[in-house]
Amino acid sequence: MAADAADPATAPARPTVPAALARPHFIGIGGAGMSGIAKILSQRGARVEGSDARESLSVTALRGLGAKVHIGHDAANLAADATSVVVSSAIRPDNPELAAAAERGVPVVHRSDALAALMEACRPLAVAGTHGKTTTTSMLAVALGSLGLDPSYAIGGDLDEPGSNAHNGRGEIFVAEADESDRSFHKYAPEVAVVLNVELDHHANYASMEEIYESFEIFARRIRPGGTLIVSADQEGARELTRRVRERGEVKVRTYGEAADADVRVLDITPHGLTSETTVLLDGAELTFAVFVPGRHYANNAVAALVAGTEMGLPADELAKALGTYTGVRRRLQLMGEANGVQVIDSYAHHPTEMTADLEAIRGGAGDGRVLVLFQPHLFSRTQELATEMGEALALADASVVLDIYPAREDPVPGVTSELIIDAARAAGADVRHGESRAAGSELVAGMAGPGDLVLTMGAGDVTDLGPQILAGLAH
Template sequence: MAPGIPTAMDRPHFIGIGGAGMSGIAKILAQRGAKVAGSDAKESGTAQALRALGVTVHIGHAAEHLADDASCVVVSSAIRQDNPELARAVELGVPVVHRADALASLMDGLRPIAVAGTHGKTTTTSMLAVSLSELGLRPSYAIGGDLDAPGSNALHGDGDIFVAEADESDRSFHKYAPEVAIVLNVELDHHANYASMDEIHESFETFAGRITEGGTLVISADQEGARELTRRVTAGDVRVVTYGEAEDADVRVLSVVAQGLKSRVTVLLDGQELTFTVSVPGRHYALNAVAALAAGAALGVPAAELAPALAAYTGVKRRLQLKGEAAGVQVIDSYAHHPTEMTADLEAMRAVAGDARILVAYQPHLFSRTQELGKEMGEALALADSSLVLDIYPAREDPIPGVTSELIIDAARAAGAEVTAVPDKSEVPALIAGMAKPGDLVLTMGAGDVTDLGPLILDRLSK
């Protein structure tokens, strides 16, 4: 067994190994020398990237995929109890480990930064990973999205810092014990697991309580849910650092100036003014960068060095990612699936577009989220000039009677939006090509397979 691999993790089998969170852990274990195997529902670039590291990846789920010598089976909350590989593991008495426990074990002995919040986790984690790497600190990291290629969501570095995205959706972020924790925002989401804002706050309080003695909580001073959490948290030996545009912020944002697809940000930190570039558009991404700056400074990285290094971050897959241009039309992919995210991305694009039109192909994500937030999703789409709304992407959920995309469409039209229902996703490229004019921006928006439409739209536009 190679050093740095927990004994139970030296021969792990991952069910759903192609997922963003699962593949990152598998990749780090493989880089540390573990014998890693797993399965996924379909072939992907991530599966190929894992194989290049020596990982055995099966396509499809079957009991025989679980090797006789597996030391454990790693699952996420999305894996159902009737999965044949999970059932086989239970039958054989192979330990079943939740993804969060596996990730927590990889942080042991290092200096973890855990990035939490209802929105912006992947971007902020990526900003830290890239900027700390730019400074030669060789961090390990596990991100919920790819930086620049399939499989680039994680890395085993030989430095002492570990940057991890901390997922609140199933309360699994309670497993981590970070030296520095970031809370970007606190909003009601994940309605299958949280019944109220009070439950959300209780969950984030538990996460904040996991910060190690003498550690730091970096938290937004602007967002009301985060401010409420700050009021609730009993700091004890934990230092609380707030950031944002609010006058009482410890790390205060003095200005955010849009410069095309970039922003110029000036902050006041420890009495020192720092100005730096954020290489992606949008005020929300600028604030993510400030959170990353505050967290790095809390860990002892000189802010004057970290600030310019943040410019090395040029984006992550699906976060306002330019997919290409054809016939004078730019096609951009947005992972936004919560109304706050949708609004932020559309406002960022509006600042870039000027007089150009914004056309959106939106795919709602989860029946439970649509049931609770469909009205707000529709209102967010009013920021676009025209939208196509697809059927709900179910992901891990079963349908809920009466919950369809019509909830969003009705709300959008009530808000004055131009919206068209498109039940057949394959019709979208032709519809967009018929609508778009030179100079327009097209957004494929949502957390499901709507991302696959970008290349098809570009191909149709080019004909």
């Protein structure tokens, strides 16, 4: 396939705004996925309004684009001429704005349907998987941008500043993070799709691995005719998905990884502190390129991005160099600062596999210093199912402090607390303590750290806000 990307200097901006999204109202507009769609709609000329529970940097960025954002949820927030109400799966049925929409007959649009509509006239490249979606999508967005292709993109995290999670580009390609958590990725029809890994997560929505496989198979069948599925050859669940998809014979599959039978084989990953050099065998030729984020998992994410880009028709050597311009995304092993010789790094890891990968990556770049973790479990359902594995992952740190569970959209589950993780960590030989509050946890981990140590704030909740507090504690 030829890339045929439009010249950003001459190509018109994508004008397509479906009538239902001309004057949308977003409930929870500041969320990672919702704010990106709202941003693209604003850039395409829609009159965007919405509400969120609190002020945030994302909300501020949207207001800078002309969006009207209310703080707090109230039926009165819904404008009389709203053409739709956009929601995510996190919005509860009793939300007053959602109830007002039902009373007035205003159409309710799921955010996945809104994103699918925005991608329809483009060449979509969708990145899925239990872990690594945000990083790989970000790598592609940055690399394609550095090649002058000006892609549109929607990512579950900010690249370098608040509001940088989405962009309405002038090029043909639209790179999107495809979320499997609520099966919303079934709405997309990508030209090229990436599946990084397939594991059981989101236990409130999936009861078994078989349900997970079925969901990813549906996603694969949504690929446009002539398109390609890119899948890891290293991860057990991804290999099983490859077997199932190839058995059906409905879509081209290309695998990548360190496995000997990978179509694009990773020959070597050489770490250099918090960066690495990666060599792959691609179409019979060796190609070496730099990855400026730490850890084997990030190097493999870069290889997935490389293969996906070549399947979109981009030259491998140019794309490999462009991937070297990616230096990370907010909350993915992001350096928050340093005080008294201690670096504080923020990690979004909240599943045991992600926790293990990030801790191994940091361990590789820590030298003689200790690795200390302030961990905030995310969701009662995930903790109930994976507490033991989370505790075992924390055993990779020299010491940890575990906060109470961040509930997000869930109600408490009797008997499910962070003590389950603490007990499992201690059983695995870990030095772990309970942070009885966010402030107490910050003080504990700051008090444990000394020059040369690395402190990780880890979790998908608001533990990220504690980095500055830890740095302040270290400075005194």
